[in-house]
Amino acid sequence: MTEAQDETGVFKALADPTRRQILEDLRGGELAAGEIAGKFPISAPSISRHLGVLKGAGLVTERRDGNRILYTLAEDRLATCIGRFLSAVCPEQIVLRHTKWRPGAQREGS
Amino acid sequence: MTEAQDETGVFKALADPTRRQILEDLRGGELAAGEIAGKFPISAPSISRHLGVLKGAGLVTERRDGNRILYTLAEDRLATCIGRFLSAVCPEQIVLRHTKWRPGAQREGS
DNA sequence: TAGATATTTAGCACATTGGCTAAATATCTA
DNA sequence: TAGATATTTAGCCAATGTGCTAAATATCTA
Secondary structure, three states: OOOHHHHHHHHHHOOOHHHHHHHHHHHOOEEEEEHHHOOOOOOOOHHHHHHHHHHHOEEEEEEEEOOOOEEEEEHHHHHHHHHHHHHHHHHHHOEEEEEOOOOOOOOOOO | HHHHHHHHHHHHHHHHHHHHHHHHHHHHHOHHHHHOOOOOOOOOHHHHHHHHHHHHHHOEEEEEEEEHHHHHHEEHHHHHHHHHHHHHHHHOOOEEEEOOOOOOOOOOOO
């Protein structure tokens, strides 16, 4: 998949207000699908599909915990993708990233 | 219109790769509709509609110059909107804005 | 004014999106 | 194993998005 299509997946995911709100809700840490669904007036299957779109765009990751499936925000992915676009269009605007240091973390290649 | 809907208009506009490319093309300064259309393999009416979407989202402005209609990128609008969302979701990522000083420019209120 | 050029508007076709309900799948618990 | 709980998958439907061509509008030029 080309980088442009990749970016399109992210921006399409961000085009829906429910999905943007899910990302904001995940800011506080991982949440189960049901916990997320409980915050919205739409059905659980619809939320499940929104989560699938976010996962497909790489904006969240999931892990199973017994009964439940927990979703986590992929901050790096979001900031990298938006930052790349913003610097391509508005070089005057710079996304400054306060990345946390993690032991053993490698710097990304190009 | 609420702020959320306002933001939705911007992200919906950014969801299409042709529209994102138009914004990048406008980075160098204003362009006529026909000049923009000449860069893409799709018809002039289709480009015209894309320009209408971008204008509706506030991401470009237009002015008539004789025969032609010239479009200009609204950098502030783009950076402000994306920056607001990014800081709502990833507070660790900050959009730094090198705004140009303009005589008589007022700082925005809240 | 007539015609050429630039652009938008109107209307059609087709694919995608986003909601729903019902059913399937996975896991836990008695 | 049977049933309860959590979640996803499948399939339907109405609305939206995006391409096209034809026609309308605006401006320039002869």
